[in-house]
Amino acid sequence: MSVLATPRRSSLVPRTGRDARLAARGGELNGQTAGVAPGYVQGNLAILPDRLAGDFLRFCQLNPKPCPLLAASAPGDHRLPTLAEDLDIRTDLPRYRVFRNGELIDEPTDIRAHWRDDLVAFVLGCSFSFEEALVEDGIELRHIALNLTVPMYRTSIATVPAGPFHGPMVVSMRPLKPADAIRAIQITTRFPAVHGAPVHIGKPELIGIADLMKPDYGDPLPLRPDEIPVFWACGVTPQSVVATAKPEFCITHYPGCMLVTDRRNTEFAIL
Amino acid sequence: MSVLATPRRSSLVPRTGRDARLAARGGELNGQTAGVAPGYVQGNLAILPDRLAGDFLRFCQLNPKPCPLLAASAPGDHRLPTLAEDLDIRTDLPRYRVFRNGELIDEPTDIRAHWRDDLVAFVLGCSFSFEEALVEDGIELRHIALNLTVPMYRTSIATVPAGPFHGPMVVSMRPLKPADAIRAIQITTRFPAVHGAPVHIGKPELIGIADLMKPDYGDPLPLRPDEIPVFWACGVTPQSVVATAKPEFCITHYPGCMLVTDRRNTEFAIL
Numbered sequence: 001m002s003v004l005a006t007p008r009r010s011s012l013v014p015r016t017g018r019d020a021r022l023a024a025r026g027g028e029l030n031g032q033t034a035g036v037a038p039g040y041v042q043g044n045l046a047i048l049p050d051r052l053a054g055d056f057l058r059f060c061q062l063n064p065k066p067c068p069l070l071a072a073s074a075p076g077d078h079r080l081p082t083l084a085e086d087l088d089i090r091t092d093l094p095r096y097r098v099f100r101n102g103e104l105i106d107e108p109t110d111i112r113a114h115w116r117d118d119l120v121a122f123v124l125g126c127s128f129s130f131e132e133a134l135v136e137d138g139i140e141l142r143h144i145a146l147n148l149t150v151p152m153y154r155t156s157i158a159t160v161p162a163g164p165f166h167g168p169m170v171v172s173m174r175p176l177k178p179a180d181a182i183r184a185i186q187i188t189t190r191f192p193a194v195h196g197a198p199v200h201i202g203k204p205e206l207i208g209i210a211d212l213m214k215p216d217y218g219d220p221l222p223l224r225p226d227e228i229p230v231f232w233a234c235g236v237t238p239q240s241v242v243a244t245a246k247p248e249f250c251i252t253h254y255p256g257c258m259l260v261t262d263r264r265n266t267e268f269a270i271l
Numbered sequence: 272m273s274v275l276a277t278p279r280r281s282s283l284v285p286r287t288g289r290d291a292r293l294a295a296r297g298g299e300l301n302g303q304t305a306g307v308a309p310g311y312v313q314g315n316l317a318i319l320p321d322r323l324a325g326d327f328l329r330f331c332q333l334n335p336k337p338c339p340l341l342a343a344s345a346p347g348d349h350r351l352p353t354l355a356e357d358l359d360i361r362t363d364l365p366r367y368r369v370f371r372n373g374e375l376i377d378e379p380t381d382i383r384a385h386w387r388d389d390l391v392a393f394v395l396g397c398s399f400s401f402e403e404a405l406v407e408d409g410i411e412l413r414h415i416a417l418n419l420t421v422p423m424y425r426t427s428i429a430t431v432p433a434g435p436f437h438g439p440m441v442v443s444m445r446p447l448k449p450a451d452a453i454r455a456i457q458i459t460t461r462f463p464a465v466h467g468a469p470v471h472i473g474k475p476e477l478i479g480i481a482d483l484m485k486p487d488y489g490d491p492l493p494l495r496p497d498e499i500p501v502f503w504a505c506g507v508t509p510q511s512v513v514a515t516a517k518p519e520f521c522i523t524h525y526p527g528c529m530l531v532t533d534r535r536n537t538e539f540a541i542l
Contacts, residue, residue, distance in 0.1 A: 186456065228472065228473040
């Protein structure tokens with residue numbers, strides 16, 4: 001019996017954005033979305049009350065590298081038609097995190113019970129898109145090869161504040177050979193909607209990173225002697241900033257459990 | 272009496288490629304062309320006997336980063352109409368170097384006495400063009416600020432050989448802050464006809480440079496603690512390769528005394 005003929009569809013990795021969302025909606029997909037629906041844009045999620053939405057939108061606009069905004073919903077609207085026709089932001093992610101006054105109160109696989117008429121959903125670009133472009137160009141990404149989470153660091157680079165949202169930029173680090181680092185800068189420059197070019201290379205101490213082996217999030221990743229560290233603005237920045245602002249109410253995706261859209265990564269390349 | 276009204280035109284810096292060539296042809300310009308005719312493409316010159324021209328052309332084609340070929344003349348033809356309508360390669364550079372069997376035999380300001388019917392002139396892109404683009408973007412280049420010659424190094428990066436032409440790539444080094452280095456990679460990527468993106472960043476020892484303060488050509492340039500070294504393929508590579516091949520006869524420009532063309536640097540940007 002071939003894999004294609006098996007009726008146990010839930011055990012297969014969804015191949016398209018729509019398949020991924022339907023699997024999440026049906027409860028069949030409740031884990032990580034890394035490797036799911038290759039080629040389709042995945043996004044970070046932040047849901048905030050309308051009262052804070054203007055400030056957050058402005059924060060994204062002022063900080064496009066850590067906060068590349070792909071879409072924002074109308075208040076109370078659970079749809080995001082520019083990302084997918086049928087999308088329901090309340091059910092289509094594998095898992096969520098719900099916060100009240102900055103405190104984690106729930107980690108559900110569906111947020112219909114938490115939904116309110118004043119909520120605005122923000123979807124932000126994520127590094128999965130540019131990592132796919134790098135891997136397709138033949139650049140080895142160590143954290144993927146070792147099945148680890150990319151190391152992330154809070155830096156001394158301040159974001160531009162907007163209303164209650166402020167704090168340091170978080171960056172992710174990938175060790176690369178110098179020629180690959182140059183190529184990676186060229187490739188990611190083509191993807192401004194998903195963090196774009198690196199924000200720093202070479203010297204961690206210049207951006208307030210004392211020890212590369214002690215990331216603030218993710219796994220440590222040793223540098224080989226022929227590699228330099230390359231740092232990209234990271235989608236954890238808005239999460240960290242929202243956590244600092246301690247809004248009365250807030251929902252995000254569960255780490256690694258992203259929204260999978262119908263847009264293709266290649267659509268977001270400017271060249 | 273204003274500067275504009277003075278009749279001593281020869282004391283003024285030529286403003287266009289044509290002015291620069293006429294000044295060189297008339298003997299009024301016999302020094303460096305740095306700062307001459309801002310905005311106009313300047314080029315490295317190599318003149319070889321027809322017998323070697325095919326191999327050299329192939330060498331350039333195989334090594335486009337150190338040897339970006341802007342134009343090649345027909346054998347015996349002293350014109351290069353794609354670079355300038357009126358150009359005479361025998362008279363339009365401020366100064367030349369003439370070699371016989373690898374030995375320097377003359378440094379004239381005019382090579383009509385040395386001209387032969389079998390000579391082919393090659394003009395190669397030069398870093399002046401991309402440096403102008405960097406400076407216009409607000410990136411400080413230390414060697415320009417200090418009025419020094421950029422430091423250049425023979426590396427362990429081999430060129431792809433063609434006929435008698437082979438040898439290590441020569442690179443130039445500019446110290447840059449990490450964010451400027453990233454921006455410089457983006458800018459020079461747009462100029463493949465004038466060396467293009469850097470070939471290396473960060474770790475000199477990986478390309479066979481033991482001591483940054485001991486360049487093989489040019490002046491040493493100390494790195495500040497907040498800078499990383501950025502290395503571009505250098506137009507000295509073809510000169511070094513030709514010197515190694517010791518052709519029976521060869522003419523080059525005198526260092527710093529480039530051919531100034533009618534083409535504008537901006538014409539060579541791919542974006």
